[in-house]
Amino acid sequence: PRYFEDRMMRFEGAVFDWMHRIAPEYRGGFWQFYDLSNGGFYMAPDRGSYRLRIDTNGYEGTMSADAAGITMCLFACSHLSFNDPKGELFAERFYQLREFALEHPEASEILAAID
Numbered sequence: 001p002r003y004f005e006d007r008m009m010r011f012e013g014a015v016f017d018w019m020h021r022i023a024p025e026y027r028g029g030f031w032q033f034y035d036l037s038n039g040g041f042y043m044a045p046d047r048g049s050y051r052l053r054i055d056t057n058g059y060e061g062t063m064s065a066d067a068a069g070i071t072m073c074l075f076a077c078s079h080l081s082f083n084d085p086k087g088e089l090f091a092e093r094f095y096q097l098r099e100f101a102l103e104h105p106e107a108s109e110i111l112a113a114i115d
Contacts, residue, residue: 002041003040003041003093004041004089004090004093005086005089007080007084007086007089007090010080010084011076011077011080011090012043014075014076014079014080015043015069015072015073015075015076017076018072018075018076018079019045019050019068019072022052022053022054022071022072022075023050023051023052023053023068024051024053025050025051026045026050029045029046029047029048030045030046031043031044031045031046031069032044032045032046032069036096036097036100038096038099038100039096040093040096040097040099040100041073041093041096041097042069042070042073042097042100043069043073044065044066044067044068044069044070044073045065045068045069046065047065048064048065049062049063049064049065049068050062050063050065050068052068052071052113054113057113057115059112059113059115061109061112061113063106063109063110063113064106066104066106067104067105067106067109067110070097070100070101070104070110071110071113071114073097074094074097074098074101074110074114075114076090077090077091077093077094077097078090078094078114081094098114
């Protein structure tokens with residue numbers, strides 16, 4: 001709630017929805033929450049790697065749980081920034097997380113997936 005106010009459940013639901021759509025082998029599990037030093041936030045499955053397939057941009061690849069979580073959160077923030085009355089809040093969180101993702105060891109995969 002600190003990051004998404006009364007929209008936290010909407011955000012969380014969107015993240016899980018994207019994960020089920022993009023990572024068909026995903027079957028649920030525990031997720032970790034991460035605070036970023038730039039004021040951002042993301043959540044990621046606590047272990048494993050995931051094969052992702054994104055039909056809209058042709059991306060197909062395998063990512064760590066951490067990178068997959070970042071990717072799903074970026075998708076959720078982007079989608080909600082256009083489809084929620086508090087879209088500016090989601091847009092701000094998107095850019096904070098994208099800034100963090102640029103320094104991630106799997107940055108090239110994350111960026112290819114969200115392009």
